[in-house]
Amino acid sequence: MTETTTAVAEVLAELASLEDPKARAINEKHGDDHGVNLGKLRAIAKRLKTQQELALELWETGDTAARLVALLICRPKAFGRDELDAMLREARIPKVQDWLVNYVVKKSPHVEELRIAWFADPDPIVASAGWGLTSDRVVKSPEGLELPALLDTIEAEMKTAQERLQWAMNNTLAQIGIEDAGLRARAIEIGERLEVLKDYPTPPNCTSPFAPIWITELVRRKEA
Structure with a gap:
């Protein structure tokens, strides 16, 4: 098991521990399928700092909360045009799409x-x-x-x-x-x-x- 794989498992476990049914109910009204308080999610990302490889692995899990963390710890200029296009087409969840566009795509040369x-x-x-x-x-x-x-x-x-x-x-x-x-x-x-x-x-x-x-x-x- 690689160091990145271990980190992914740890992040997923921490996000799971923060799952709040009330938060999920509110988020689902807006089409977002996760129950993690965004302030706590941002705190995880702040602690992890920028880690492009980990961000890619978190994105690949398909988990909404993990993808939100990924968008906060990635390097926006490291993505190619086709990578961002593919990510956008996968990002059917409103909050994921919103963060992808505003936090990553807007900082991209593409x-x-x-x-x-x-x-x-x-x-x-x-x-x-x-x-x-x-x-x-x-x-x-x-x-x-x-x-x-x-x-x-x-x-x-x-x-x-x-x-x-x-x-x-x-x-x-x-x-x-x-x-x-x-x-x-x-x-x-x-x-x-x-x-x-x-x-x-x-x-x-x-x-x-x-x-x-x-x-x-x-x-x-x-x-x-």
Whole structure:
């Protein structure tokens, strides 16, 4: 048994010991099949520090909690383009996909190539990652993006899109409205007409994900 294999077994055992049925019940409502408190999971990753080989072994277990640890201890720039593509296509669990995109892919030299490929993918779960990366570009580096064309696609497809893809498209809609004053009125109008997430339950003191409200509130804060 190799040292890495031993470490994998130890991490899996520790994660199993942290399993909480109440946490699992909450997570499963969001499509996440694990019951480990994320603060405790992050503490494990912090203790392990960066270990690329261990990260790869943990990912290969297929266990959601282990994969989340893997994403925290890996070296994002060590992955090839095809490796990240394969990982994304395996990452059907929302939290795993979210962490993979935000903690690994966004730090990869292959991020733009993957954004373009995923954006046009027929699999709505894969496409949602492409739209998520597009939202990030709208905020950080919109140069070269055809924002009116993005609004055209959102207008035509968001209403009937699969849930995760719809959420990602709505995020792009909101970010365009927030960041681009010239397209703000159109973004708000699209949101009002499509009514996507209009009735989404929003806790007190939180901003609604309904694009017209989201755009208006974030612009107000930026201009305050």
